Amino acid sequence: MxxxxxxxxxxxxxxxxxxxxxxxxxxxxxxxxxxxxxxxxxxxxxxxxxxxxxxxxxxxxxxxxxxxxxxxxxxxxxxxxxxxxxxxxxxxxxxxxxxxxxxxxxxxxxxxxxxxxxxxxxxxxxxxxxxxxxxxxxxxxxxxxxxxxxxxxxxxxxxxxxxxxxxxxxxxxxxxxxxxxxxxxxxxxxxxxxxxxxxxxxxxxxxxxxxxxxxxxxxxxxxxxxxxxxxxxxxxxxDDFDHLLADYIREQAGIPDRSDNRVQRELLDAAIAAKIALSDADSVTVNVAGWQGEISREQFNExxxxxxxxxxxxxxxxxxxxxxxxxxxxxxxxxxxxxxxxxxxxxxxxxxxxxxxxxxxxxxxxxxxxxxxxxxxxxxxxxxxxxxxDVIPLSLGLETMGGLVEKVIPRNTTIPVARAQDFTTFKDGQTAMSIHVMQGERELVQDCRSLARFALRGIPALPAGGAHIRVTFQVDADGLLSVTAMEKSTGVEASIQVKPSYGLTDSEIASMIKDSMSYAEQDVKARMLAEQKVEAARVLESLHGALAADAALLSAAERQVIDDAAAHLSEVAQGDDVDAIEQAIKNVDKQTQDFAARRMDQSVRRALKAIPWTRFNMPKIVILPHQDLCPDGAVLEANSGETILDVALRNGIEIEHACEKSCACTTCHCIVREGFDSLPESSEQEDDMLDKAWGLEPESRYKLPGARYRRRFSGRNPALHYQPCA
CATH class of the missing domain: 3.30.420.40 (ATPase, nucleotide binding domain)
Incomplete structure (x- = not known):
């Protein structure tokens, strides 16, 4: 055909x-x-x-x-x-x-x-x-x-x-x-x-x-x-065929000197002529530098x-x-x-x-x-x-926390192509981010090729995970890459066109694909370990901030239990046992649940006390449609001085059986249409409390289908590598 x-x-x-x-x-x-x-x-x-x-x-x-x-x-x-x-x-x-x-x-x-x-x-x-x-x-x-x-x-x-x-x-x-x-x-x-x-x-x-x-x-x-x-x-x-044949002719002719460029060119020309002739003939006679000899197709093939x-x-x-x-x-x-x-x-x-x-x-x-x-x-x-x-030959991605590579455009994706992915910050108050563009098939930065770095500045100073940065990779029809990072709320952005100084060497080209297959299982394990270590660092940093702000909510005995759990997590996070780190994280979560509930209740009470109801001109409270709370939904009027919880209970919405008033129902059951702008968003621990209240496993909302690897917070945007930018 x-x-x-x-x-x-x-x-x-x-x-x-x-x-x-x-x-x-x-x-x-x-x-x-x-x-x-x-x-x-x-x-x-x-x-x-x-x-x-x-x-x-x-x-x-x-x-x-x-x-x-x-x-x-x-x-x-x-x-x-x-x-x-x-x-x-x-x-x-x-x-x-x-x-x-x-x-x-x-x-x-x-x-x-x-x-x-x-x-x-x-x-x-x-x-x-x-x-x-x-x-x-x-x-x-x-x-x-x-x-x-x-x-x-x-x-x-x-x-x-x-x-x-x-x-x-x-x-x-x-x-x-x-x-x-x-x-x-x-x-x-x-x-x-x-x-x-x-x-x-x-x-x-x-x-x-x-x-x-x-x-x-x-x-x-x-x-x-x-x-x-x-x-x-x-x-x-x-050309490599020609050079091999030229070296063979040199050996046969007994010409040891490689420094004579004129002889080198004569040998190469003779080799090229012989190669062409051997495509049709079984043997060819070669005359070069005063030497004459015969070369067969069999010798050339060898x-x-x-x-x-x-x-x-x-x-x-x-x-x-x-x-x-x-x-x-x-x-x-x-x-x-x-x-x-x-x-x-x-x-x-x-x-x-x-x-x-x-x-x-x-x-x-x-x-x-x-x-x-x-x-x-x-x-x-x-x-x-x-x-x-056409397709790109090697995957393109970014470095994230823990030295991991988050692939944005996989290998063999057809071009031209543009792909975007959202990332977030790792530190509270982080206002700048270092974007490290990577190329390769491995899971760790150390095993991939660095293409470029640039910085995104002007990120709003928000709690860790609060900022949303969209990074867009664009490969044009010629295979040239440009990367743009933009913070969504402000529109501030930075970009770079990737023009590496040097090309890939042969060993890099061959090994990047081969190694990705040879070390696939090892890379997955290394990635899981790095992810757990990043999560451990996040949990510890969040806990230290909470203790610094609200340690007075704990008794001495309760504080000691939490400190012991945190110390154990810090210790195992230095090792290489993924299961041990995961169990230590769960233990910290368990030991801090009551502390989280008290902090949540205190923050809501502070927020409500700080806001005079008279300035809201009788705001309307929207009760979210929920099959167990309010099948048809409802819009309820709030009287001056009432809490959201009181409004719901007064209207026959029985919700105390779920959270026991620990969350004031501002995180999932109700939305305030106007006013209450000063109410903080729910924290992760508060959301975990709500999951537990409804008979769900903690963090169940994060277990999304189709996740490539089991990540504790796979539903969240990954944090890019944190590096303060001057």
Whole structure:
């Protein structure tokens, strides 16, 4: 069952009737530009009919060259010839030096630690080099279309993080291009192949380019492309095949010196030529540096087999994330020039149990898909027949009290997306809050990646839990994240656009997903412990405040019992026994119930005495409809000097059997329509008393269905990490 290439009939071929758009595959080894003409997507060639543009730039004092001309100079002037710059995007200098120690050009660090490449044209960063490649592609498109481009879609690896995506957009702007969207390369390939409207199912997009590997599992349904899961390796590609083969040739030729850049380039060119030849031949003769020898396809396969196996392991993880089996995949789309290697096609076919699709040139398929998407976004045709849903690769969330991560947007959520969640304060009188944005799959902050921090100031000074802060995460179509925090009552807000300085390393990318599965049970236990410790701290702080205010309500013996319970809770909260902490919290609650009732009664009496009834002009009391108290509800008149309880009893509403007048019925049975603004809201302990009065378990109102973990106060807003802000 083959996938059909998309073509749109009925579109005019006249350029002046259409807006000019292009799709750009900004590749590690080669780049392409494509457009849609007469309803057909096609890549654009240079004057010599070559569609690929080598992603190589050669710099001189008086200018630079891009592509084939630059690659010709690579062997003669390696220090000024920059290739595979895509691998350097979004990385720190230290990361580059560790990962790519054999690069032939020199680096310097900028003031913020980012890499600057030493060239004859001066110090250049990777963004500038990428911009020069984009300018060359844009010039090719402008000449072919006889007009300036209105917009472009640029593809990026699915595993590019915020820094790498932002760097790509910056390079495009530097090149004078209007970016319509950044598009994941595997998703672009799916668009290029397309589907007829009746076909549904799951496909895998296996993208092995020069510098990156991506695997995407997509569900295709009625013209809708939904990315179920992505995976891969941001530093694995055909370039690695070339370097392995070059090292093998060096060993066979007996060339020990790696410092001679000219010989290094000759070896690499010979390896690339041999790799291409071995796609069709069983063996190839190599001539380099005065050595001649023969290399067989079997030898080449043996060299690259471990790398191919790594790609299949990533495929297995992606399938697991998508919740599908390999035999459920209907088609496998091959993308990237490295998929021409026979061993790659053979192993991929064996893994998925079907021969992969290669009907569209794997070098061109991504650019073609980007061109189709650009044609839609620029407004040349309606997008009603195709909906594109990309996903974020790692969960996004915030640090909360106890060093926990509260996930706001889960991994593999389709983008663009906006999600909001309410949080609250942890300390009485807290007027500022530190917002710590996290990325990762683990439950604890220490196991996830920090993306950004910012502060929200101007929060009203309320008791702990009194303020309500809504934090909104928004990920745009390019995968860039912005976070906004707003205090609801005042409208005060703060926001940040997350632009990390450096990209994720390979070990971080691989381990963040793997560890989330390996340590799932351990993480849940750690989270439960942290939550209990946070709750213990909250209970103790609340109790200390209550004792400081109303200790006179207790006898010496009662005070001693409460102090002992609090001391025991403080002691066990230092340990790691979740059950012991939970039992100690319950014991404190039990020992303080009478104290809470007395405080509640005292606070209500103080409030009532402080308010002269004459100023209220006979307020109306609304009795809440309650099946046990007042089935039909009632509106009762209050006489001057009466309490709310007296009004209810006078009108035959028997409520003393429930709370024994301990709560004055201001917390759940009655609402004062006017006046009584000075009455405080019910406290948690007061609410617990009411629960008990009605025969309910204390805190039963907090046991909400569908809670992910058993939290004592899961119905409340979590408190963000408390950090006083200057």
């Amino acid at each position: 083959a996938l059909l290439q998309i073509s749109e009939p009925g579109l005019s071929a006249a350029p002046h009737q259409r807006r000019l758009a292009a799709g750009i595959d900004l590749g590690t080894t080669n780049s392409l530009v494509a457009t849609v003409r007469s309803g057909q997507a096609e890549t654009l060639a240079d004057h010599e009919g070559r569609h690929l543009l080598p992603s190589v730039v050669h710099y001189q004092q008086q200018g630079h060259s891009v592509g084939y001309d630059a690659r010709t100079n690579a062997a003669l002037d390696t220090a000024n010839t920059i290739s595979s710059v895509k691998r350097l995007m979004g990385r720190s200098l230290a990361d580059i030096q560790q990962r790519y120690p054999h690069l032939p050009y020199q680096f310097q660090a900028s003031e913020n630690g980012l890499p600057m490449i030493e060239t004859a044209a001066g110090l250049l960063n990777p963004v500038r080099v990428s911009a020069d490649i984009l300018k060359a592609l844009a010039a090719r498109a402008t000449e072919a279309l006889a007009g300036e481009l209105d917009g472009v879609v640029i593809t990026v690896p699915a595993y590019f993080d915020d820094a790498q995506r932002q760097g790509t957009k910056d390079a495009a702007r530097l090149a004078g291009l209007h970016v319509l969207r950044l598009l994941n390369e595997p998703t672009a390939a799916a668009i290029a192949y397309g589907l007829d409207s009746g076909q549904e199912g799951v496909i895998a997009v296996y993208d092995l380019g020069g510098g990156t590997f991506d695997i995407s599992i997509l569900r295709l349904s009625r013209g809708v492309f939904e990315v179920l899961a992505t995976g891969g390796d941001s530093a694995l590609g055909g 060299l690259i087999a471990p790398l191919v196996k790594r790609t299949l392991l990533a495929c297995r993880r992606a399938l697991k994330d998508a919740g599908v089996e390999a035999d459920e995949v209907l088609e496998v789309v091959m993308v990237g020039g490295s998929t021409r290697v026979p061993l790659v096609r053979e192993r991929v076919g064996e893994f998925f149990g079907r021969p992969p699709l290669t009907s569209i040139d794997p070098d061109k398929v991504v650019a073609i898909g980007a061109a189709i998407q650009a044609d839609i976004l620029v407004g040349n045709k309606p997008d009603s027949e195709m909906l594109l849903l």
